[in-house]
Amino acid sequence: MISVNQQAAAIVAEMVEQAERLGIDVSLLSCGTRVIDIGLRAPGGLLAGLHTANLSLGGMGQVHFQALDYGNFWLPGVAIAVDQPEIGCMASQYAGWGIRKPDFFAIGSGPARARARVEALFGALDYRDDADLAVLILEGRNMPSEAMAEYIARKCRLDPAQVTLIMAPAACQAGLVQLSARAVATGMHKMFKLGFDVRKVLHGFGTCPIPPVVPDEDLASAHANDCVLYGARIQYSMAAEDAELAELIERIPSTASPDYGTPCQELFQRYGDFYAIDPLLFCPAEVTINNLTSGRVFHAGRTNPQVLQRALFGSAA
Numbered sequence: 682m683i684s685v686n687q688q689a690a691a692i693v694a695e696m697v698e699q700a701e702r703l704g705i706d707v708s709l710l711s712c713g714t715r716v717i718d719i720g721l722r723a724p725g726g727l728l729a730g731l732h733t734a735n736l737s738l739g740g741m742g743q744v745h746f747q748a749l750d751y752g753n754f755w756l757p758g759v760a761i762a763v764d765q766p767e768i769g770c771m772a773s774q775y776a777g778w779g780i781r782k783p784d785f786f787a788i789g790s791g792p793a794r795a796r797a798r799v800e801a802l803f804g805a806l807d808y809r810d811d812a813d814l815a816v817l818i819l820e821g822r823n824m825p826s827e828a829m830a831e832y833i834a835r836k837c838r839l840d841p842a843q844v845t846l847i848m849a850p851a852a853c854q855a856g857l858v859q860l861s862a863r864a865v866a867t868g869m870h871k872m873f874k875l876g877f878d879v880r881k882v883l884h885g886f887g888t889c890p891i892p893p894v895v896p897d898e899d900l901a902s903a904h905a906n907d908c909v910l911y912g913a914r915i916q917y918s919m920a921a922e923d924a925e926l927a928e929l930i931e932r933i934p935s936t937a938s939p940d941y942g943t944p945c946q947e948l949f950q951r952y953g954d955f956y957a958i959d960p961l962l963f964c965p966a967e968v969t970i971n972n973l974t975s976g977r978v979f980h981a982g983r984t985n986p987q988v989l990q991r992a993l994f995g996s997a998a
Contacts, residue, residue: 685739685792713842720853730858741769756890787821864889887915934982944992
């Protein structure tokens with residue numbers, strides 16, 4: 682049985698061994714939970730982000746760096762390849778666990794989600810992970826307290842000493858790398874929200890730019906979203922009916938949303954609430970589907986260098 686937590690733990694062990702080179706800080710809370718800071722207080726960097734992106738997939742995929750050309754400008758980017766994305770993307774990598782307490786807020790992603798299974802989407806997935814350890818990535822502004830670590834451990838039905846927490850804010854280099862590496866997962870989640878059976882998706886490949894680092898957490902998160910919405914290209918390999926995919930393809934890309942075409946920071950300011958934005962906007966710019974059953978290829982969407990450059994640099998391409 683595949684264990685995304687066991688596979689991620691091997692990557693965590695590499696990170697701990699190479700902590701100084703990666704610019705990360707490793708500490709233990711008194712309850713025994715290990716906390717790895719990749720950019721909240723520690724400097725982190727590109728390679729720390731790459732390790733975190735790979736462990737977020739629970740060992741079901743690989744992430745590499747790749748330069749991406751958008752005409753009159755280019756950006757560093759990631760290329761993501763994943764097999765069995767129902768497991769690697771939906772059960773592991775997707776940022777679906779919102780952890781809210783009076784003194785703490787973070788968005789949880791990574792393989793511990795498949796151990797805790799607190800999200801409704803797990804009812805539609807065939808996968809669970811009963812490993813005796815858990816690894817969770819936390820996108821937030823504050824280090825977890827003992828109480829928060831114990832709360833997460835309880836949700837995972839584990840002793841706190843069996844849990845590793847990776848602190849990965851958006852406003853750091855490593856955090857932005859792992860955020861961009863979720864591009865394949867965002868399309869998977871969009872398909873799930875549209876009622877498509879994501880178990881039919883067999884492979885995923887994609888590229889997504891990494892935005893420049895900014896010190897403001899909200900702006901960094903907005904820029905990371907812009908890179909997916911206006912710069913990500915994804916291909917999915919599926920086994921399904923052509924008619925089903927012909928109807929689905931036009932609804933997946935970000936171009937299908939009425940909020941398309943505006944940088945995310947401007948949308949935040951317009952609505953005053955992130956959750957007021959069309960939730961189906963947050964998906965890749967361009968999507969291709971290869972139906973392995975028939976051999977047909979479906980395509981929809983497009984990258985938008987003009988909006989991407991306006992969002993990141995304040996000017997149009």
